[in-house]
Amino acid sequence: MAYRGSTTWRKLEAIRSGELSAVENVELFLERLRELNPKLNAFIDVRHEKSIRQARSVDRQIRAGKVGKLSGLCVAVKANINVKGFTISCASKTLSNYVAPYDAEVIRRIKREQGVIIGITNMDEFACGTTGCRSFYGPTLNPRAEGRVPGGSSSGSAVAVAAELCDLALGSDTGGSIRAPACWCGVVGLKPTYGLVPRQGLIDLAMSLDQIGPLAPDPYGAALLLEVIAGYNPGEVTTLNVLLNGFSSNVDGDIDGFRIGLAKQYEELCNPRIYSKVIEVLNLLERSFDVEVVEVSLPSIEKALSAYYIIVSAEFYSATRRFDGRRYGFKIEDVCLDEVLRRIVRGSYVTRREYRGRFYEKALQVRTIVKREFLRAFEKCDVIVGPTMPTFPPKLGEELSPLEEYSLDVFTIPANLAGICAGTVPIGVVDGVPVGLQVQAPHLHEIRVFNLMQAVSSLVKWVG
């Protein structure tokens, strides 16, 4: 039985029962967006008429008895996922004049299930960043931690959910780009198993690591959106052909019997106050459910950081060679911001034949090691939990060196390298800043992540 108390569930019921129409829903968000977006800078392309037109069509379908899974819920989309008729700029001047001529596969699926696209969200340029401040359109602001960054790279999507400018949002996660902003903005976010969600139509950062995933106010909303976008795409070589049993209908927060792994390496790398909050929640779970917390070991999580940035540089360099300004946009090297240029330059070194063994091959070997460590750890437990982010979000305008910024991803990157699923759920506020719990599970065990997140949500009363 799905969890029926959630914000998303109540909204769905209101639209399905006729208490609220899809048009009214979109108009409420557009009004709120007009008021708040000039300050928050979460959305960078909104087309009112287009969204209202889509909502009208949903209302007509519902009146005719055709009810989709999303039934008029408003979905915000990160600016690196193609939505026909919207400017999909990746928050870069490079693509600032590129209007998508087609819908990505995930967008086709959302529209088919009556989701209404409310607009395109801000992000770190080409998904290169952890703060949400590296955008051609300016930084996004964190509505739940004033004066601090929202996290990135799916900054606008997380802020849109946190500030109630949409029902649900799509982000992409290569090394934590959904989980970092979701954590620091106090919302739920999930990076699915690699291959579960089609990437066709995503403007990639690193093709062997990227996954599109949901952000939502609650685990049920994230499960619902994942259910809509997940599944085999015959035209795509990396999607998995697996049987899916529905995520949203199985989110009930039942975790009795779970063995919850906690990696001993987390404590040393984490701010002690954040770590204490995590331990507090684990104690609460042990008292409230029939669960057991066990110690596991992930010795290579720090090495994963270095390996990740080598792999990302190589793949990003390859992915950006098409942005030469000939057929659309501007030549990337001429107009991009520093971090993108840094990764392109690094990628050009890493991919040189003479350096291959030294950099890229070594990094790919570390990926194998990380994957094996997770497999060993999952022999002892059903899920592995820990802090999502090692520190509080930096203050707006605070200068971080590249290495300092990269090290913020230390807890999120391993899941991408191993290809497993991982989500984040808010567990409270420390010093006025939201703190998140990361929940990782083996390949294709998203339902364990959702249920643990649901159990946590039922215990921790979040006041946003």
Place this chain on the structure above:
Amino acid sequence: MAMARDDKLKQIEDEAEELLQHFVRDLSGLPRCEETYYDSAFPNMVRREGTPRRRRLFRRLFLSNAPRVDGKGHILTESASWSRAG
């Protein structure tokens, strides 16, 4: 402006080498093992067969993004400018 960009590029190139050296030092001493490229163990290598569909609207929308197009629907590019550096 161009000068500032060149200086910035030089700084970024220096930083890039330094960072890569840091990463390599960090990864030294690990045991050799096989490499993992993609996580999908069973990639879908076969596309569904079917008759190609011509989407006229797509072509029009695609061309609307091009910097320059002639009257016959060809994209006009400056190969010399494109091939310069990078």
